[in-house]
Amino acid sequence: MHQEQRQRTHAFLKNHGIFHALFAHIDSVKWLTGFHPPVEVGPNFFLGGPPLVWYSGGHFTLIVLDIQADSVADLGDDSDCSLVTYPSYTIDAPIEGQQHLIDALKSVLDQSGPMPDGLGVEARWLPVAVWQLLRETFSTNLEYVALDDWLMPLRAIKTAEELEKLRQNFRLTDIAHAAARQAVQAGQREIDVYAAVESAIHKAAGQRVPIGNDFVVGYRQANIGGWPLDYPIREHDSFIADISTIQYGYWSDSCATYFAGEPTQEQIAMHRTALEALEIAIGMVKPGVIVRDIDQAVRDFFSRAGYPVYPHHTGHGVGVSGHETPRIVPYNDEVLEAGMVIMLEPGVYFPGKTGVRVEDGMLVTNDGAELLTHHDKSL
């Protein structure tokens, strides 16, 4: 599982003089190994620290809590990656996750030989207690290179395995939107629409799946986004349903705008313009395009149509994170490449009154884009 990700990382680190590394950001750990612990209730009570991946001599070792190892049970088939777990729950002694994590890492480090130059760590997430262990193990003068964000560009081109995970998530958002469209009715509340969506997703998946993002009625002041609250939906209200699922550790995304009863003429025009903007953006997608050119084209289109230009990005990549390279924003001169998975999401908003956003996800192909979202965005 995720062998291609590790091969890319190995080549990249070697080229940059990094021969040992400790990854501690959950996105890096997910991407390097396929590990995806449940997130819906926050960190597990028994954790000794974040999950870690130790890289040494071209080999990767994932170190996680025993009860969270299920999701990577098939990692053992890969010769370039090992799984080490540490004990969590017992009724026979106090919970000492930290000590168990340190012991597990120590046993792994002890097999790595003397530490030469070239140690990198994800310093933004690596606990200082773990860093102290490295110093004690190898040298009190040990220094590190901060690797935070190094893997991000490597994650942009999706592997076949990742694409399958992403496709499964996009299938769930299609199902979610059918439920949201039905649920948006005068007399219901934002949270009722959300309840219909989560029910549809969980029943379809046959398991719990984390769900984002925005479920907002048009008259909420920040009508661009927000989690569902008990704002009631009234006749003619617009409702933005921007929905992500995170199955297998990978994010989908998607947005449509629904209306309670008949939309007004103003809303119909906004909605048509947003759909046209989305078509323009999608039509530009192919390898070699500079992403800020897409961003600019869509903003210009709204300006010419006489609408306020949305204050958010025009789009973004998705993968182990719901917002990653390439960001489709004004400053970004990154170039699209085949194999990227991107979202495009133009919107038009009159804060406190009404708003419209539509969003599709697509795979950048050799000559254009393959749509991954298939939800109905029509009026």
Place this chain on the structure above:
Amino acid sequence: MHQEQRQRTHAFLKNHGIFHALFAHIDSVKWLTGFHPPVEVGPNFFLGGPPLVWYSGGHFTLIVLDIQADSVADLGDDSDCSLVTYPSYTIDAPIEGQQHLIDALKSVLDQSGPMPDGLGVEARWLPVAVWQLLRETFSTNLEYVALDDWLMPLRAIKTAEELEKLRQNFRLTDIAHAAARQAVQAGQREIDVYAAVESAIHKAAGQRVPIGNDFVVGYRQANIGGWPLDYPIREHDSFIADISTIQYGYWSDSCATYFAGEPTQEQIAMHRTALEALEIAIGMVKPGVIVRDIDQAVRDFFSRAGYPVYPHHTGHGVGVSGHETPRIVPYNDEVLEAGMVIMLEPGVYFPGKTGVRVEDGMLVTNDGAELLTHHDKSL
């Protein structure tokens, strides 16, 4: 908000020679300040690291991502605690949460004067990048005392403010159980019961609320617990619904066992025994009782009744974590005190076949226990 927690912490740290401290465990941050970011989709994309609380000169400073500061907006009323936020999202430049977090912390540290002796940090969660900043700011020879777990015993006695948050959560689990009882029917699946529960909770709360724990049909091999999957419920199956909510950052908990159609004679006897065991446990609750005595009494009761003794704890505290002091387990000679909030949850299991668990939550009062759960646990 949470001023009493900070006063306890201040007194405790001073007594132990700690005059400056940096807290980085989310449970500590929640408990010290009331901060409770949403957790349901994992860490926010734009974080520069975990939320932090800096303690210096008796004053506390919470440092969090700007878009996550909503939940502690009223912290400003407290003279012993400040809120500092760092920027998250922009379309005008790359996302650089780490740099912003470091800058924000630096501005706070610069007001702390020269660092004397007595620095503590939560070393299990404090990023090494943040630790490096402390060294650069004060001294490259800086050392720390590891404060991990220091706050846990201070958290055991709940404040009035915490009790109100806990009560609101327990009200939600009562509502959830009414939905679960109705939903457990032959032909439904575990995930369908979960969908009914989440819908009931979210509609009642008027907002999203993280939900735990176990939704398992009796014939699942690990029938003690597990997240809901697509196992079908058949006639006569037992179904364990062990439900937590996490509103305002505080956990409730609760369990009942439901049956599809008529329970068998064996299940009726198991269920009656589990309820009796729970009564025995609750009857022992009062200040001064050693928790392992409760644990032992319940295990002995099941043994005498001819049942296998459950492999898990008899109970545990709840608060900002769903499993905290006091653990009601065989080794633990901690003593109950008025103001603790504890769960008691005896069960009897025949793995792969059927299982029963019942659970109540209670506040330890001056002369006994006040039940916080009011769900129907009858057959």
